[in-house]
Amino acid sequence: MMHERLKMLRKTLNIGSQQKFADNLGISFSNISSYEMGRRSPSDAVIKLICEKYNVREEWLRNGTGEMFNEIDLDYGDICASIGVNDEKMKEAIMKYYSLTSEDKELFWNFIDRFAR
Template sequence: MGYRIRKLRKTLDLTQKEFGRRIGIKGNTVAQYELGRSNPVDSVVSLIIREYNVSEEWLRNGEGEMFRPAPSSALEQLAKDYNLSNAASKIIEKFVTLKPEKRKELLDLFLEIAKVLEESDIDTSTPAIPENQFPNFSQDSLIETIRQNVPKTPEELEKRFPPIEPRSNTNTG
């Protein structure tokens, strides 16, 4: 693995000190890895993978490509595979770039929303906001705005978004 760490570092044009600083280890520790005198523990391997977008298979075994696909190309493939709208792709892209604690907050909030929707008869097949009108929020303000605007009970939800009467199929005229 030491050879691949050195190859990665050289590819990124970083010194041992710079490489180590970004993952919270000292430059001489990086040197020890590169020389094969010691192997990084799993937590350091995970940091390398995450910080430098490296393929775990390549780093551990030398198999496959050095780098993982860029998030945008992976997202493009996901959007293609699942026929996602631009709005859905933007939401997913924003979500995956959140810090883990913010992701958890947002997931908890979505679970609350899903529970309220399950308990009501709201038609969720049509988007409430056209995708070209999605607001642009920072991570914190987005979560706080959603949290403040989510109805707390099915009754509050129905009050804010009254049910729409189904259209009649009879012609009047």
């Protein structure tokens, strides 16, 4: 059922509350709540908005068939654009990394290398 997939999507994307999901989409909390409870179905425009904003396959959202997300081309720019939309913590981490000095970036990568072992 679409209402279950909407809730699953919100949790998969780690968006948090229905209010935050609604705010991210620019729609009311009561609409999101009604959609997730199965009392109402989202309009075609809302479905398209969700799919575009979160790279969701419309067929999955509507019918539950196939994969949840569209395949992402592993292009650095596309990945960064996707992160900016979907993952606020990663976006914050990238911005913090960007502001580090060259020396601090080197320390960071040394830490990552040790951590990954």
